[in-house]
Amino acid sequence: MKRKWWLYLIVLVIVSAAIYTWKEYNRKPPDLMYSTADAIVKAEALAAAFETDEAVANEKYLGKIIEVDGVIINVNATQSPVHIVIGNExxxxxxxxxxxxxxxxxxxxxxxxxxxxxxxxxxxxxxxxLNNAVIIKTKQ
Structure with missing residues (x-):
C-alpha cells in the first residue's frame, strides 16, 4: 500500500514539474500599454542623467518601466524589433x-x-x- 502512495506522489511531482515548465517556456513579456510607469521623463533628460553619472542613473532607472517623450530622430523598421531613436539630433x-x-x-x-x-x-x-516598448501617443 505504501509503495502505491509513493508512486502517486512521484507521478504528481513529475506532472506538476511538466506543467510549470510548459507555462514558463510559453510565458510572454507583459504588455506595457496598461502598466504604470515607474518614472516619466523627457528623452533629453534621461540621456543627460546617464551621461552625467551612469551609476546613479542605473540605480534610478535600470530594470524599471520608464515613460519617455521626445522627437523622433530615426526609425529603423527594417529590423525586428523595430528600433526608434528619440531625443536631440x-x-x-x-x-x-x-x-x-x-x-x-x-x-x-x-x-x-x-x-x-x-x-x-x-x-x-x-x-x-528601452526594450519591449509601446508607443502611448504621437503628436505631429
Whole structure:
C-alpha cells in the first residue's frame, strides 16, 4: 500500500514539474500599454542623467518601466524589433526604443514627430535603451 502512495506522489511531482515548465517556456513579456510607469521623463533628460553619472542613473532607472517623450530622430523598421531613436539630433547620446511586437502603426512614424513611449530601461550603451516598448501617443 505504501509503495502505491509513493508512486502517486512521484507521478504528481513529475506532472506538476511538466506543467510549470510548459507555462514558463510559453510565458510572454507583459504588455506595457496598461502598466504604470515607474518614472516619466523627457528623452533629453534621461540621456543627460546617464551621461552625467551612469551609476546613479542605473540605480534610478535600470530594470524599471520608464515613460519617455521626445522627437523622433530615426526609425529603423527594417529590423525586428523595430528600433526608434528619440531625443536631440545635436546630442551625442539619445534614447533608443525597441518596440514590442508589430501591433503598432509603424508606417505612420516619421522623423521630427513627437512621441511618448513606455518601455523597460535596460541600460546605457551609446544611447539609453528601452526594450519591449509601446508607443502611448504621437503628436505631429
Amino acid at each position: 545635436d546630442s551625442m547620446h539619445n534614447v533608443g526604443i525597441s518596440l514590442a511586437g508589430s501591433k503598432q502603426n509603424i508606417h505612420e512614424l516619421k522623423n521630427g514627430m513627437t512621441i511618448t513611449a513606455r518601455g523597460e530601461c535596460t541600460g546605457f550603451l551609446m544611447d539609453v535603451e
